[in-house]
Amino acid sequence: MPGFQEWRKVCSMFPLKERDWPIAQKLLTSGACPRCIFRFCCVGIQTLYRLPLQDLARDLHAFLKMGQKDEPQAEGNNEEDEPPSKRLRLEERGAEEQSALASDGNVALPERTPTVCTLCLGILQEFAQKDFVRKVCQKVYSAGYQFASFVFSVSLPAQLSVREHAAWLLVRQEMGKQGLSLEKDDIVQLKEAYKWIIHPLFSEELGVQIDSKSSFEVSVIFSHPETDGDCHFLATACPDCFRPTKNKQSVFTRMAVVKALEKIKEEDFRKKFPCLPSSPETSCVALEIECNHAAVFVAGRYNKYSRNLPQTPWVIDGERKMESSVEELISQHLIDVFKADSFNFSSSGREDVDVRTLGKGRPFAIELVNPHRTQFSAQEMKELQQKINSSSDKIEVRDLQLVTREAVGHMKEGEEEKTKCYSALIWTEKPIQKTDIEFLDDLKQELQIAQKTPLRVLHRRPLAIRPRVIHTMKTEYIDEHHFRLQLKTQAGTYIKEFAHGDFGRTKPNIGSLMKTTADILELDVESVDVDWPPALDD
Helix, strand or coil, rough: CCCCCHHHHHHHHCCCCCHHHHHHHHHHCCCCCCHHHHHCCCCCCCHCCCHHHHHHEEEEEHHHHCCCCCCCCCCCCCCCCCCCHHHHHHCCCCHHHHHCCCCCCCCCCCCCCCCCCCCCCCCCCCHCCCCHHHHHHHHHHHCCCCCCEEEEEEEEECHHHHHHHHHHHHHHHHCCCCCCCCHHHCCCHHHHHHHHHHHHHHHHHCCCCECCCCCCCEEEEEHHHHHHHHHHHHHCHHHHHCCCCCCCCCCCHHHHHHHHHCCCHHHHHHHHHHCCCCCCCCCCCCEEEEECCCEEEEEEEEEECCCCCCCCCCCCCECCCCCCCCHHHHHHHHHHHCCCEEEEECCCCCCCCCCCEEEEEEEEEEEECCCCCCCCHHHHHHHHHHHHHHHCCCCCEEEEEEHHHHHHHHHCHHHHEEEEEEEEEECCEEEEEEEEHHHHCCCCCCCCCCCCCCCCHCCCCCEEEEEEEEEEEEEEEECCCEEEEEEECCCCHHHHHHHHHCCEEECCCCCCCCCCCCCEEEEEEEEEEECCCCCCCC
């Protein structure tokens, strides 16, 4: 006959209270694994879940077979409301009382745990082992990512929520018999218990720490085809929770199932689904093991020296109009070095294909999607900048640097309040003298203009009248039909339209001010007055 010390040892390993005994027995006999039994008994000791499953099953059986409702409690687990007179020693019990957990006709305990848990479908069994961790880590190694920490995420089959709901109803009913209540949130969530077990194994195998804020994510998507039908009755009971979407192959998403379970009445649920469900024949399968790194951002300024180079690829009706673009000349080098899947290019404004960008250049940022390499020294970034600049005489970049997603927002902040400086070569139909353009220099007050959306961009911009400001103008006479005009304007001003008027859609304009027909022959962006990104030392 087991002694009291042995009883204390088992109790210290499994800190279940007297109220948990009938619950643990019913869950075990229905096919729940020991770890799921602990979850539904609200045991939150992480180290307990990490013990070998075989040991947990063996000792849990011993614990249940030894106990009765009035068995003595282990140290640290005494019920405060239990009188000392009820704390009898185990060896005083007869053999007849030890043969069952309780004397109310509970079924006998199974000799071994079912192969596949009816509640976790194998997640806390097969997939909480070192062999599975090694399989996932092999995927990580082969993907070739550079990372100093990682976050692990799992996607579980939606039907697990149905099975857990059924078990919760049963456990809540058992606790109700004892005058106790159990909320769903009191139960240890499956994902939580799984991470308690799996995180230390991953950290040991990969040699880095788990960090919920890490930019590198390892994810596993589980499925269980055998029990896919568990959710189907909910579509009839709560049809408004399951609506087809374009991107989802199944309407039975986890969120939809959870929403339906919150809505369905308990009696309706019990009529359609057993409490507890039967044990499946097969475990879950790891449908996908994926690695993904959060995007990194590279910023800088670019100069464009060609009048035959668009900022972004120029494609009309599927036909490419220009051989390359600023975006491509810069991004291709970044894609190669960062080993990214794709990119997104943005800039502080844009210039037309025939407009050069001079001076300190135009600020730009490139989002590199799912990069495999992310750590670069200042010297390596400088070498990358030199590589871009030596690859083409059409562009040049400066101040190339890694920035945060939040910092990219500074490039767009107050964009229309910023100023830009231009140099334009103007042609006039009427012959002019130097004195004919001097009045433009003498406009002391800022010139207010109204620009209706230009005809050339009307296909991609909404029709509107936009007020803009010409801050300063300075002229340089060339000959009787040409002069150069230096302008400082509000960002977003259409300079070409300010020159020729766009059939009267920009008022006033150079032509109307000079009382002649005027047009722009060449345009250069001299400066974009956005103080970003920070200038780097050459």
